[in-house]
Amino acid sequence: MEYGEWIRKEHDRGGNAEGIAQAALRGPILSFEGSNxxxxLLEDVAAVLRVPPGAIHVVGSARFGFCLRDGARFSPAYSDLDLAIVDNDLYARCEAAPKPALGEPRFPERDLPIPERVSVRKAFDAISRTVKDCYAYVSAAVFPDHASLVRAQAGRIRAYLGITAQEAASQHTSAAPIGALDANFQRIVDAGLPRYSLPIAESSPGNASPWMVDNAAFQRAFGGNALRKERLAALQQAFDDLAQVVDVQCSLVGGSFVDVANAAPNDLDIVVFYRARSEVRFEPGRALQRLTRKFLLEHIDMRFVPCDAEPWLLVKLTSYFTMLYQSRRPGTEDRNHGLVLLVAGPGRS
Incomplete structure (x- = not known):
């Protein structure tokens, strides 16, 4: 069974993340195939934590064959055996300080009282040594009930579907039907374009800001009224002008324009990452300066970062503009939303 393909098919058929998670927990455990x-091992874990073996569920890459968080394939060399345990008594014994919200996972090796925590950690070390040729380590999270486990797995499946949608956008494929390519991005925008879709400790570049999308999906997500459509038309014209001077690689968009609650953004803040065109015989800097002034007349506040510069300069400029776009100007509200990474794709000339 190939879980990645199965998850996408179930999603395309209209299945919700909770239903997919529920079915996946009943499905095969790929890393267990051929192992006796x-x-x-599960009986040993049950004995250490004083729970029934039936309360233990295998999750993560050991079940799916890949990590839902970042898509990394399971490898016996560096992948853990992640166990989810549904047991309200054990959950109550895990007195984390501060306590996570009810239903959020707790971790016996971290949250049990001392000295029980120490003995559990030593026991898990010993269990992990017995399967060190199959897994890097055996770890466990505890949930108070099955519904909490399903919600947690559903969140990871949603994040995974978001990753695959962005990967599809980055491949510049215009053959995908409208809606299939950017449905997950639209949901992210509708949720307020958060900086993270999961708790920070569980986040990765694939499920956090900046959110990657192609130009066509960007236009659909942010062209909600006449003023916004006017700004987007000006942006398209700006890209057409730039194409005569440089090759645009991607762009970072922030500021008030990516706040869909703002019906009248003053301008569109964007950083363009570009490469010089070999056939252009003049240094592009002067031309870009003139274009910057021209674009400002149409409320496009465009800055530029050369991709063929020294790596330290690329990192410096990218970090600066990321912080700038998420900073608060005096007299304005805090900006808690993320940024958009605009890549080439449908809708770009």
Whole structure:
């Protein structure tokens, strides 16, 4: 069974993340195939934590064959055996300080009282040594009930579907039907374009700001009224003008324009990452300066970062503009939304 393909098919058929998660927890455990030590391992874990073996569920890459968070394939060399345990008594014994919200996972090796925490950690070390040729480590999270586990898995499946949608956008494929390519991005925008879709500790570049999308999906997501459409038309004309001077690689968009609650953004703040065109015989800097002034007349506040510069300069400029676009100007509200990474794709000439 190929879980990635199965998850996408179930989603395309209209299945919600909770239903997909529920079915996946009943499906095969890919890393267990061909192993005769797994039943004994789960019994050992159950004995250490004083829970029934049936309360233990395998999750993560050990079940799916890849990590839902970042798509990394399972490898015995560096992948953990992640266990989710549904047991309200154990959950109550894990007295984390401060306590996470009810239903959020707790971790016996971290949250059990001392000295029980120490003995559990040593026991898990010993169990992990018995399967070190199959897994990097055996770890466990505890949930108070099955519904909490399903919600947690559903969140990871949503994040995974968001990653695959962005990967599809980055491949510049215009053959995908409208809506299939950017449905997940639209949901992110509708949620307020958050900086993270998961708790920070569980986040990765694939499920956090800046959110990657192609130009066509960007236009659909942010062209909600006449003024916004006017700004987007001006942006398209700006890209057409730039194409005569440089090759645009991607762009970072921030500021008030990516706040869809703002019906009348003053301008569109964008950083363009470009490469010089070999056939252009003049240095592009002067031309870009003139174009910057021209674009400002149409409320496009465009800055530029050369991709063929020294790496330290690329990092410096990217970091600066990221911080600038998420900073608060005096007299304005805090900006808690993320940024958009605009890549080439449908809708770009």
């Amino acid at each position: 030590r797994t039943a004994a």
